[in-house]
Amino acid sequence: MIRTLYMRIAIVIFFVVWCSLALSSFTFSHYFRSQLNGRVEELLQNAAKLVVRLIQETEPQQLGQTVTIAARLNRGQELQLFAEGGERFSSGPGQKTMCVIPDDTVRDVLEGSSYSSFQSGESEQCPQGSVGTPFEYGGKRYALFVSPIGPRPVGRFDFIDFRNLLTIFLISTFLIALAAVYLVRPLKQITEATRKIAGGDFNVKLRIRQRDELGSLASSITHMAEELNKMEKMRQEFVSNVSHDIQTPLTSIRGFSKLLQRDTLAPDERLGYLRLIESESERLSRLSENLLKLASLDSEHHPHHPKSIQLDEQLRRSVVACEPLWSAKRLDIELELPPVRIVADEDSLNQVWTNLLHNAIKFTPPEGRIVVSLSEDERRATVTVSDTGIGIAYDDQPHLFRRFYKADASRQSSDMSGSGLGLAIVKKIVDLHEGAIELTSEPGAGTTIRVSLPKAGA
Incomplete structure (x- = not known):
């Protein structure tokens, strides 16, 4: 049984080449023989006319x-003359001839x-015809x-044909092996x-320059190896960040x-330490909750129940739910929310608006301003927060949606730090709704x- 692809390819190519070669050689030989025999017959007939x-x-x-x-x-020609009555003349030495003509002929x-042996096919007693x-x-x-x-022309051609086939066989075998x-x-x-x-070794680079399949x-x-390498680095970074944020x-x-x-x-002092323990416990609880949320969003079985919702009302409820936070910092909240209805998962979008509002409140100084606006066109609704x-450094902006990424962490106070x-x-939630998110x-x-969302839902 042939197991290697090398042998299979070599045998297939060899078989195809030699079948084609044998067919073409047979066709050419048949054509050449007929042409050669016709030419020899014509020469012999002309010679016979001259002798007559x-x-x-x-x-x-x-x-x-x-x-x-x-x-x-x-x-180069042998003559035999038969006369009526049995008399015979021959040009062969000692009246011996190479071509024996049957009596019937x-x-x-x-x-x-x-008579022509080239037409009748009789060549056993007269090999040259x-x-x-x-x-x-x-x-x-x-x-x-x-x-x-003399030497038979067709026989000489057979020898040349065989020699050529043998040469082609050796050359083609070598070339097929190389191919x-x-x-x-x-x-x-x-x-x-x-x-x-x-x-697990993703540092793979194939130096194949062929422009084919x-x-x-x-x-x-x-x-694929490059992407897997990136994912492995992200996984290691994820594990390191989770370990750090849990260990702290x-x-x-x-x-x-x-x-x-x-x-x-x-x-x-005892009360102060207890409050710090409570704060760290809440921080650990939020981290666990966010990790579970991301794991759920990444899974194929995450519950997604789109339905028709009034987006402007949902945004108002989210702003009201955050009132203790923004009122404590005396922030000015402006709402521009015309009526807009979309089809989406209400619980997931609540998480989006809550996270965005919490970030805006957290990084806005006291007596600052937050504007939440809503607009729509024929196909999409756009929410702007x-x-x-304090803004975000330009170098940090492309990485803000990465997991565990914290912008300018060295300059953030403890009350502004988060899990990233x-x-x-x-x-992730916006992507699940086939929407788009943009940060400036x-x-x-x-x-x-x-945040831009399709009005018809995902």
Whole structure:
């Protein structure tokens, strides 16, 4: 059983090439033989006519000598002259001939029929072929047979044909082996690359420059390896961030718990430590809740129940729900919410508006301003949340929707720090609704986020 692709390709190419070659060789040989035999027959018939003319111009008593002279003039040809009554003349030495003419054939020609072994196919007794011509001379009937002497032209062609086929066989075998290597080598590289990827090594770059299906496959595998490498780095970064964000509040809780074990603590200090433990516990709870939310959004079985909702009313309820936060900072809230109805998952969108409003409130200084506006066209509704907060650095803006990314964390106070998952959740929910989200910000001048959603729903 042939297991390797190399052998399969080589055998298939070899079979196709040799079947084509054998068919073309057979066709060409058949055509060449027919043309060659026709040419030889024509030459022999012309020679027979000349000999007949020469005999008819000589004396009857010089007939044998005339046949010998005619044979010398027609070198490479054997002449046999049969006369009525059994008399025979031959140009062969010692009257021995290479071509034996059957008696029946001699009799037919003497009776006036022309003969050609090239037409009848009879060549066993006359391997080179012969032609017979009847004629009358001196009141008697004669039959003249002319046949070639020397190497058989068709036999010489057979030898040349065999030699050419042998040469082509050796050359084609070598070239087929090279072609098979050329075709299989990229597949071996691709196989090795996939094994590395399966083993967790994503630093794979296939140097295949072919502009065909194999080249496209190699390019796709290289691209896949690059994407898997990016995902692996993101996974490692995700694990590192989760571990850090979980470990930090746990360390604080453990430290404050040890301090609470002291009997010398004053009641105010003990109460302060308890509040810090409560704050860190809430922070840990929010982190766990966000991680569960992202895991649910990433799964294929996340509940998604689109229905017709009044988007302007939903935004008003979200702003009212955040009133304790923005009223504590004495923020000016402006609403521009004309009636707009869309089809979407109400619970998921509540999470979006809550996260965006919390971010706007958190990063806007006291007595600042937040504007929530709503607009629509024939196909989409657009929600815009603008604030007059601290803004976002230009270098951080392209990365804000990445998980656990925290913009300019070194300059944020503890009350402004978060888990870095809020905007990632917002982006995931908007994508599930087949919407788009856009962020523009000017450091020190505020941030604007636009969420565009299809009115017909996802």
